[in-house]
Amino acid sequence: AGAGMSQELSILRRLESGVTLTPIDALADPDIKSFRLAARIENLRKDGHPIETVPVHTGTGKTVAGYRLKRRVETSGQVLLTI
Numbered sequence: 001a002g003a004g005m006s007q008e009l010s011i012l013r014r015l016e017s018g019v020t021l022t023p024i025d026a027l028a029d030p031d032i033k034s035f036r037l038a039a040r041i042e043n044l045r046k047d048g049h050p051i052e053t054v055p056v057h058t059g060t061g062k063t064v065a066g067y068r069l070k071r072r073v074e075t076s077g078q079v080l081l082t083i
Helices: 003-016 023-028 037-046
Strands: 051-057 063-069 071-073 079-081
Touching (some): 003 037, 003 063, 023 037, 023 063
Antiparallel strands (some): 071 079
């Protein structure tokens, strides 16, 4: 597996833990360290992972793209991660 694959696995693991991942987070994470988060996310989407893009406001007043897994809410009110 190339570097891209292992980065994507690390990104997926982070997303599965329920976080919203931004390019800033991806650079700060030693497991990911990707400058091309959008490209990695695109590949994960092509593999069928339901990842949505949400605006994330930074402390400096900027807005960056954040990525998170779409959640499927069951009628019982329980939130299930869609795998």
